[in-house]
Amino acid sequence: MGIGAWLEDRLRWRAADAFLRHKTVPVTRHGYVxxxxxxxxxxxxxxxxxxxxLLMYYRPTADAAHESVRFIMARVQFGWLVRSVHSWTANLMVFWAFAHMFGAFFVRAYRRPREMTWISGALLLFITLAFGFTGYLLPWNTLAYFATKVGTEIVGAVPLIGHPLLVLLRGGEDVTEATLSRFFGIHVAILPALTTMVLGLHLFLVQLHGMSRPDARGPARSMAFVPAFVLREAMVWLLITGVLVTLAVLLPWPVGEKADPLASAPAGIRPEWYFVFMFHTLKLIPSHVLGLEGEQLGVIAFMLAAAVVLAVPLLVRDDGAGRASRVAAAVGAFGALYMIGMTILGYLRP
Ligand code: HEM
Structure with missing residues (x-):
């Protein structure tokens, strides 16, 4: 029996092969998304x-974490490259998860029957942000330590469950070694497990429904998934690998000073760039608005915004004339501009 037939007997892989051979990707004006x-x-x-x-050398304790990251950067063969690529990739991944979300939004890929593809995608975006937030603390440096203090304080402003949530995240009232070990567990076990499940569903749904076609007008042109689309995607991946390695070589990720919990917070503490729009918004809100604490109001607004992102497919109902879609596109454009504007302001006026 040939190897092909042997595998077919056990894996039924020819069905997947036939599926991929017939799969196509629409060729449209906005095909890049x-x-x-x-x-x-x-x-x-x-x-x-x-x-x-990184897990082979990193040690998640307040005493050893910073030292182990320095060791990775200075002593481990190619450790500096692996860590710098990991840190740069984290930032690029957040950027592209947002770009992918806005891309899917503006080509209206959330419409029936892709509602669950969108919802699982939105969950993946939140998970990606949680990866960034928890990973940031792991080198246990001054910036990360104080940014985590501020970030978890903001979580504490969530109405009703804020304080219990803060204690749960920090492993106590303060940011201590307990926080480090919790963030480590969340970063390397809980979030990867969640991602595997949600990403599995997301990719399954993408295969099930195929890629959406934004405009029904015009001739329905398409290209073969294998090899045309796969080769193009592979070229993009190669290009990104080049960008990542270049960034890691020219701008190795800094280790920073070891965190000293007893020291006072240095001036200009700021979270990672992708949280700056929220951080700056919270700074601009007056301390009391309509009897509510300003920070609480801001946190409620961001929770509502996250709920709106999740519920996009349920909120935007095309009315046939496409008016709902146009309103949604305007709201989406406002959201994108708001995030960009607030991020820039956050950097100009720390
Ligand atoms: C870890 C994060 C994510 C990964 C790895 C991922 C992966 C993918 C892949 C490989 C595709 C097929 C290619 C494409 O259409 O671009 C896809 C499609 C899709 N994704 Fe995601 N995604 C992620 C996050 C998101 C987010 C944040 C959203 C929106 C909230 C989203 C919504 C969608 C939708 C609606 C489609 C179908 C697009 C269509 O049919 O045209 N995804 N995703």
């Missing part, structure tokens, strides 16, 4: 590989 999900997926895979390598 079909690459964004694949880019995010590639960056996630890089994170898995580099993260596993």
């Amino acid at each position: 079909y690459y964004f999900g694949g880019i995010t997926l590639f960056l996630f895979l890089v994170q898995v590989v580099t993260g596993l390598l």
Whole structure:
């Protein structure tokens, strides 16, 4: 029996092979957005590989964490490369997850029957942000320590469950070694497990429904998934690998000073760039608004915004004339501009 027939007997792989041979991808004006999900997926895979390598040397205790990261950067063969690629990729992955979300939004890929693809995607975006937030603390440096203090304080402003949530995250009232070990557990076990499940569902649904076609007008042109689309996507992945390695070589990720919990917070503490729009908004809100604490109001607004992102497919109902879609596009454009504007302001006026 040939190897092909042997495998077919056990895995029924020819069905998958036939599926891939018949799969097509629409050729449209905005065809580039079909690459964004694949880019995010590639960056996630890089994170898995580099993260596993980092695990071999990283030690999650307040005493040893910073030292172990310095050791990775200075002593471990190619340790500096692996860690710098991991840190750069984390940032690019957040960027592309947002780009993919806005891309899917503006081509209206959330419409029936892709509602669950969108919802699972939104969950993946939140998980990606949680990866960034928890990973940031792991080198246990001054910036990360105080940014985590501020970040978890903001979580504490969530109405009703804020304080219990803060204690749960920190492992006590303060940011201590307990926080480090919790963040480590969340970063290397809980979030990867969640991602595997949600990403599995997301990719399954993408295969089930195929890629959406934004406009029904015009001739329905398409290209073969294998090899045309796969080769193009592979070229993009290669290009990104080049960008990542260049960034890691020219700008190795800094280790910073070891955190000193007894020291006072240095001036200009700011979270990672992708949280700056929220951080700056909270700074601009007056301390009391309509009898509510300003920070609480801001946190409620962001929770509502997250709920709106999740519920996009349920909120935007096309009315046939496409008016609902146009209103949604305007709201989406406002959201994107708001995030960009607030991020820039956050950097100009720390
Ligand atoms: C870890 C994060 C994510 C990964 C790895 C990922 C991966 C993918 C991949 C590989 C595709 C197929 C190619 C494409 O259409 O670009 C896809 C499609 C899709 N994704 Fe994601 N995704 C992620 C996050 C998101 C987010 C944040 C959203 C929106 C909230 C989203 C919504 C969608 C939708 C609606 C489609 C179908 C697109 C269509 O049919 O045209 N995804 N995703």
